[in-house]
Amino acid sequence: MDWTFHNPKFIADAAPELPASFIAGGAWSGHRKFAYDLVRFARPSLIVELGTLYGTSYFSFCQAIKDAQLKSACYAVDTWMGDAHTGAYGTLDDSMYAAVNAVSAREFPGIGTPLRGTFDQALAAFPDGSIQLLHIDxxxxxxxxxxxxxxxxxxxxxxxxxxxxxxxxxxxxxGVYQLWAELSAMPHLHFEHSNGLGVLFPKGCPASFQPIIGRQQELADHYG
Ligand SMILES: C[S@@+](CC[C@H](N)C(=O)[O-])C[C@H]1O[C@@H](n2cnc3c(N)ncnc32)[C@H](O)[C@@H]1O
Structure with a gap:
């Protein structure tokens, strides 16, 4: 199957619970179309995201699953309490979680599941070797x-x-750049726009992705 450049309509853009300027204009927004095309190409049965905030990335994965009618599941793990970089959400925390949960349940039932807790707590929910697409953010x-x-x-x-x-x-x-420098001897794609997105194949690159990796510059030009 060839890589397809879709022109998706992201339902999350119109969700009244979510801050539209953030979803369509925040730090992750420049990667939404790539994420969407990636899910439609790779057809991962299990996606897990570590770090969701208002769901810019999470809802892009969910949108691709929905539009392609995949039998995939996407889990979003976050305390929804913030960290030293995002800042503590304080009184916002419950409303942010409630917003993501509400949009997920209404627009992506049977597809997306927010898991509130720490990344370490969520580890027990997933068997070894079970996740086809993991997003670390x-x-x-x-x-x-x-x-x-x-x-x-x-x-x-x-x-x-x-x-x-x-x-x-x-x-x-x-310090993500530092880890990325250490890991990027492995097969990968890399985009420098929107704060940078690394796409790593640490357990071997499937034959279907080898020609895609060879199109690094074309993909960077298209999505960047
Ligand atoms: C940069 S934001 C995620 C951005 C999101 N991917 C997007 O598309 O906008 C990082 C999130 O990770 C969460 N977080 C950080 N460390 C965590 C941990 N150890 N366990 C659970 N959540 C964590 C924070 O609460 C914050 O909401």
Whole structure:
């Protein structure tokens, strides 16, 4: 199957519970079309996201599953309490979780499931080797993203994909770029726009993805 550049309509853009400017204009928004095309191409049966906030990335995955009528499940793990980079959500926290939960239940029933808790707590919910697409977008200091990578890697299926956001951010103590430099000897794609998105195949690159990796520049030009 060839890679298709879709022109999706993201239901989340019109969800009254979500801040539209954030979903369509926030730091992750520049990767939504790639994420959508990726899910439609890879057809992962299980997607897990670590770090969801208002769901810019999460709802892109869900949208692709819905539109392609895949029998896939997408889990969004977050405390919805914030971290030292996003700031503590304080009184916002319950309304943010409630918003993501409401949109998920209404627009993506049977597809998307928010899991409120820490990433470490969620580990027990997923068997080893079960996840085809893992998105790591939690706390961005080097030690935290390394911890998320090493603790969740056993959960990834053979040929599975890990997405890392913020791979080019060098502000303050952001350290994803450092981990990305260490990992990117493995097969990957990388986009520098919208704070950077790394697409890593740490357990081998499936034959279907080898020609896609060869189209790095074309994809970067298209999505960037
Ligand atoms: C950068 S935001 C996620 C952005 C989101 N992917 C998007 O598309 O907008 C990071 C989120 O990770 C959550 N977080 C950070 N560390 C966490 C941990 N160890 N366990 C659970 N949630 C965590 C924070 O609460 C925050 O909402």
């Amino acid at each position: 939690g706390y961005h200091v080097y030690e935290a993203v390394l911890h998320d990578y090493t603790t969740w890697l056993p959960k990834l299926a053979e040929g599975g994909i890990i997405l890392f956001h913020d791979t080019v951010v060098r502000l303050a103590d952001f």
